[in-house]
Amino acid sequence: MAAGVTRKISAASARAHTRKAKQKTSFPLSSGMFGKILLVVLTGLLAWAYQATRPPPPKTCGSPDGPSVTAPRIKLSDGRHLAYKEIGVPKENAKYKIVYIHGYDCCRHDVPITGTLSQDVIESLGVYIVSFDRPGYGESDPNPKRTVKSLAFDVQELADQLGLGSKFYVMGYSMGGQAVWTCLRYIPYRLAGAALIAPVVNYWWPRFPANLSQEAFNLRLPQDQWTLRVAHYLPWLTYWWNSQKFFPACSAAGRNPAVFSSQDLELISKHRSSQESQDYRSLHSLCGYQTTLLNSTVSVTHCPVTLQSQIRQQGEYESLHRDLMISFGAWEFDPMDIENPFPNNEGSVHLWQGDEDKLSPVILQRYIAQQLPWIKYHEIPGSGHLVPMLDGMGVKIIKALLTG
Secondary structure, X not given: OXXXXXXXXOHHHHHHHHHHHHHXXXXXXXXXXXXXXXXXXXXXXXXXXXXXXXXXXXXOOOOOOOOOOOOOXXXXXXXXXXXXXXXXXXXXXXXXXXXXXXXXXXXXXXXXXXXXXXXXXXXXXXXXXXXXXXXXXXXXXXXXXXXXXXXXHHHHHHHHHOOOOOOEEEEEEOOHHHHHHHHHHHOHHHEEEEEEEOOOOOOOOOOOOHHHHHHHHOOOOHHHHHHHHHHHHOHHHHHHHHHOOOOOOOOOOOXXXXXXXXXXXXXXXXXHHXXXXXXXXXXXXXOHHHXXXXXXXXXXXXXXXXXXXXXXXXXXXXXXXXXHHHHOOOOOOOHHHOOOOOOOOOOOEEEEEEOOOOOOXXXXXXXXXXXXXXXXXXXEOOXXXXXXXXXXXXXXXXXXXXXX
16 A cells, blocks of 8 residues: 555544543552552541540539539548438437438439438438439549449448448449449448348349340340440440430430339329429439429429439539449449348348339349348339339338338
8 A cells, every 4th residue: 555545534433542542541540549548438437436435524523614512522532522412310319320322313312212201200210311422423523443342432431431430221222222232242341231222233143044134134125225235245335325316325314204114104293293392302302314204294393403404414424324334234243142241130131122113123133032031122013113202112111221
């Protein structure tokens, strides 16, 4: 072919040639570059996850950015403070001295048994009661090193600094009942008697038969089952689980009325509608989540906002969340291994339980009572978790504790 001859190319061939040229000049994403992008994305996700699981620092009472101190407090040997409230006759004149331990999402103001006790009964018995904010609640300093064991020695130090004598009584309601177990285990020599009122159980205590604890666990609301699993198996996720909005978390912290039995709801309705001064006093004694439930249907004047606001004022992590991690984590002992602290009947231990309690399953309390025959077990038919709010129950609990 002559050198000057030009070959003709079709339009379709030209377009195909152009596309190939463009493909050859496009910027390729190498495997190394893809790996770097993936690393950046994963780093971002990890940073987000770290921040999401990291609780904010507590706002300690008395600190520059924390709530003010309004309650009397003692200073413990480790530098922390415990806030307390005294009820009844002056301790100098008291015949019986009781340390009361509040439950979950409550504070020193929440002493349900006093709601149905008249002043005449308190004075005739000569009863002095001191209620204190557990660490992280109300105006007591948080304790990041808190353990099951540590609270028993907080109780002992409180009693010593207030001059309650060599022996005193302890009483705990709901999650406060777990603290009574610790006192029975670690400071039995300081106790004159003990009362556990609807005590919350740890489903992972080793002495529980697996099938029985599983049966009781299944009675809890599904959202509570997941909350307790997280607290037990993944405690470092407790803050995130209870602050995220994707799944429902702890029903008690969320003030879910489903945790109440039918009798509980009747008691709430009764105290809501009553205008009598005695019922007004007991209304003030309801735990925090119960108070808020009432406040949803009752005028604020019947349920002071100041009481509820004090409970979590230092932050939910060092109060509610740490409670969950400790209460349902691995304990340093099993309560069913505790020996009788009063072998010579110089005192007594009582356990009060409603058979329709949705927060503390009765089947586990019955098992505990069988394993520890020295406990005086009182089961209240038809009652739920608010058993101390029943008419006359405060007097029964107090008299049984003091007279054996």
